[in-house]
Amino acid sequence: MHQETRILLAHGNGGRFMRELIGAIFARHLANPLLDTDADAVRLPPLRGQSVLTTDGFTVQPLEFPGGDLGSLAVHGVVNDLAVCGAEPRYLTLSAIIEEGLEWATLDRLIASFARAAREAGAVVACGDTKVVRHGEGGGLYLTVAGVGELMAQTPPSPHRIGEGDVLLVSGPVGDHGIAVMLAREQFGLSGSLKSDSASVLALTRAVWDLPGLHFMRDPTRGGLATVAHEIARATRFGVVLEQARIPVRDAVTSVCEMLGYDPYYLACEGRVVAVARPDTADEVLRRWHALPGGELATRIGRIEAGKARVTLATALGGRRLLEELEDDPLPRIC
Amino acid sequence: MHQETRILLAHGNGGRFMRELIGAIFARHLANPLLDTDADAVRLPPLRGQSVLTTDGFTVQPLEFPGGDLGSLAVHGVVNDLAVCGAEPRYLTLSAIIEEGLEWATLDRLIASFARAAREAGAVVACGDTKVVRHGEGGGLYLTVAGVGELMAQTPPSPHRIGEGDVLLVSGPVGDHGIAVMLAREQFGLSGSLKSDSASVLALTRAVWDLPGLHFMRDPTRGGLATVAHEIARATRFGVVLEQARIPVRDAVTSVCEMLGYDPYYLACEGRVVAVARPDTADEVLRRWHALPGGELATRIGRIEAGKARVTLATALGGRRLLEELEDDPLPRIC
Numbered sequence: 001m002h003q004e005t006r007i008l009l010a011h012g013n014g015g016r017f018m019r020e021l022i023g024a025i026f027a028r029h030l031a032n033p034l035l036d037t038d039a040d041a042v043r044l045p046p047l048r049g050q051s052v053l054t055t056d057g058f059t060v061q062p063l064e065f066p067g068g069d070l071g072s073l074a075v076h077g078v079v080n081d082l083a084v085c086g087a088e089p090r091y092l093t094l095s096a097i098i099e100e101g102l103e104w105a106t107l108d109r110l111i112a113s114f115a116r117a118a119r120e121a122g123a124v125v126a127c128g129d130t131k132v133v134r135h136g137e138g139g140g141l142y143l144t145v146a147g148v149g150e151l152m153a154q155t156p157p158s159p160h161r162i163g164e165g166d167v168l169l170v171s172g173p174v175g176d177h178g179i180a181v182m183l184a185r186e187q188f189g190l191s192g193s194l195k196s197d198s199a200s201v202l203a204l205t206r207a208v209w210d211l212p213g214l215h216f217m218r219d220p221t222r223g224g225l226a227t228v229a230h231e232i233a234r235a236t237r238f239g240v241v242l243e244q245a246r247i248p249v250r251d252a253v254t255s256v257c258e259m260l261g262y263d264p265y266y267l268a269c270e271g272r273v274v275a276v277a278r279p280d281t282a283d284e285v286l287r288r289w290h291a292l293p294g295g296e297l298a299t300r301i302g303r304i305e306a307g308k309a310r311v312t313l314a315t316a317l318g319g320r321r322l323l324e325e326l327e328d329d330p331l332p333r334i335c
Numbered sequence: 336m337h338q339e340t341r342i343l344l345a346h347g348n349g350g351r352f353m354r355e356l357i358g359a360i361f362a363r364h365l366a367n368p369l370l371d372t373d374a375d376a377v378r379l380p381p382l383r384g385q386s387v388l389t390t391d392g393f394t395v396q397p398l399e400f401p402g403g404d405l406g407s408l409a410v411h412g413v414v415n416d417l418a419v420c421g422a423e424p425r426y427l428t429l430s431a432i433i434e435e436g437l438e439w440a441t442l443d444r445l446i447a448s449f450a451r452a453a454r455e456a457g458a459v460v461a462c463g464d465t466k467v468v469r470h471g472e473g474g475g476l477y478l479t480v481a482g483v484g485e486l487m488a489q490t491p492p493s494p495h496r497i498g499e500g501d502v503l504l505v506s507g508p509v510g511d512h513g514i515a516v517m518l519a520r521e522q523f524g525l526s527g528s529l530k531s532d533s534a535s536v537l538a539l540t541r542a543v544w545d546l547p548g549l550h551f552m553r554d555p556t557r558g559g560l561a562t563v564a565h566e567i568a569r570a571t572r573f574g575v576v577l578e579q580a581r582i583p584v585r586d587a588v589t590s591v592c593e594m595l596g597y598d599p600y601y602l603a604c605e606g607r608v609v610a611v612a613r614p615d616t617a618d619e620v621l622r623r624w625h626a627l628p629g630g631e632l633a634t635r636i637g638r639i640e641a642g643k644a645r646v647t648l649a650t651a652l653g654g655r656r657l658l659e660e661l662e663d664d665p666l667p668r669i670c
Contacts, residue, residue: 009664009667010662010663013557014559014562015660018557038566040389040416040417040419042388042389044387044388051379051386052377053426054376055430055462055464056430057465057466058466059468081376084375093388093390093481094390095479096392128390129390129391129392131392131393131668132667133477133668134667139468142477144390144430147376148386148483149376156378219375222353223349223350325351326348326350327351329348329350332347332435332467335466
């Protein structure tokens with residue numbers, strides 16, 4: 001149907017070219033009984049549980065990287081935001097801002113990847129939009145996704161449920177996504193076998209959201225583990241102590257961080273969960289996570305304590321240092 | 336709190352700079368009891384009517400133009416998509432992709448404008464996201480909005496309800512937005528007093544969605560009136576006849592179109608409704624619209640007829656010509 005190998009401005013004009021682009025890529029990959037690419041808005045079948053809403057924009061560069069791509073990342077990002085709130089993803093919206101000149105085949109792969117990830121998460125794309133901007137006014141492709149979830153957790157996780165003596169858990173090693181994306185950029189002249197952890201955490205959260213002693217969950221994306229710890233400290237006014245020796249970091253991540261001067265605790269993850277739970281519940285969370293793919297390396301990494309609302313790293317050598325809030329950051333378009 | 340006059344990459348990194356940006360602009364303008372800028376997702380109070388979902392990305396250039404700006408346009412676009420489906424807007428999401436170097440004051444004005452338009456439409460912003468991309472990878476600011484509406488129309492408008500003999504109406508002059516935005520771009524070397532029609536059509540749709548003989552509504556944005564006519568022809572397999580002498584086009588729009596070689600029927604509107612109704616209902620729709628601000632110039636512009644699924648323009652001179660589907664279009668970033 002289409003003769004072009006690259007996206008043209010005319011693919012965004014509302015006319016025949018746009019209709020063909022939507023038919024050949026978006027409607028084809030995302031087809032489901034709800035999606036009507038001719039409609040302005042779609043009526044949603046009612047949910048039994050409470051509706052939960054979230055949105056995220058995705059600008060990662062490069063568009064494809066070891067372990068993932070913009071398409072699946074966009075689904076995982078939104079699905080994970082719902083999952084850590086105790087919700088199952090049901091309906092997604094997909095808005096694409098395409099830069100003139102993007103290869104047709106690249107767009108096709110990314111939207112196919114988006115569709116696959118959505119199916120795996122049990123969510124359907126209910127509606128979408130495409131715009132084309134001139135060359136030099138975009139980043140190849142930006143995707144923005146909104147997600148409507150259905151609340152499943154009986155007592156939804158919330159920072160306000162966190163108490164003194166609670167323990168911090170993480171479902172797997174931190175920093176993989178940040179380093180994998182960085183290494184995939186040519187300017188660093190590095191390469192390695194490290195893959196992004198980009199993945200849905202739905203199975204992990206679903207396995208534990210019936211536990212009343214599970215107080216809080218968050219996916220440590222931009223700003224990483226340290227930023228989640230700061231969010232907890234700000235919201236609760238408690239101190240957060242992270243135990244350096246217990247935080248799982250892959251050797252490859254540690255090496256690149258030492259080489260380039262990064263701290264892995266500030267690097268983005270895209271398939272991890274940080275949880276805060278009562279000590280007895282924490283044991284049960286770990287037991288369940290260890291039995292699940294992606295949770296094998298889950299571990300206890302810290303605790304909530306009375307005192308100042310700050311984040312402290314108990315170092316491997318027995319010392320303590322403050323983990324400051326992230327200030328400047330030389331890594332744009334990490335997600 | 337902030338010392339900068341322009342947006343930096345660090346304003347998108349998840350750390351302190353981002354928190355300050357969100358606090359100083361987004362949380363300040365968009366504040367409402369539901370919005371928690373620290374949360375990943377938000378639980379929505381249940382709606383009585385069925386939920387309706389839509390999304391749109393907005394890339395208009397320039398960011399501010401006579402009669403509107405990107406902020407209010409983004410609200411109107413999504414509100415109008417819900418309104419023509421017979422729904423009241425309830426919850427919005429707001430995702431901002433900001434280009435490094437955008438002036439802080441510009442962003443502040445645009446988000447203030449977004450907030451004002453949302454309040455006027457009776458919708459609250461439930462959640463949001465901000466990303467910052469490098470200079471040369473964006474267009475100043477791109478906004479993507481998803482909207483959750485509540486279905487109010489008893490018999491929701493749908494192209495499948497359109498029948499032979501139905502009448503086409505438009506709520507006001509066409510092409511204002513397309514020409515106003517074009518004139519606001521320096522490269523045309525033209526200026527004028529023409530303003531975009533960017534506005535919520537909610538009052539217009541709300542006034543008529545109880546009428547059983549109202550079969551279909553659509554806001555003629557990208558691709559304009561002619562593209563809506565083609566959508567009707569494709570969906571119904573009926574012919575659509577537009578009467579040139581009856582289609583309201585402002586003199587200024589006609590002049591610029593003649594000068595630059597555009598056809599006003601393909602130009603974007605951002606505050607108009609095209610409706611299809613039974614003849615008797617059409618009279619009632621016009622009566623109600625004429626009494627409302629923005630509906631004073633509403634008029635009957637065509638009809639649905641048996642025969643080929645095509646769009647015909649009955650010219651002022653008594654002839655007929657086919658209005659082809661929009662092909663190429665030299666006007667990116669019109670919305």
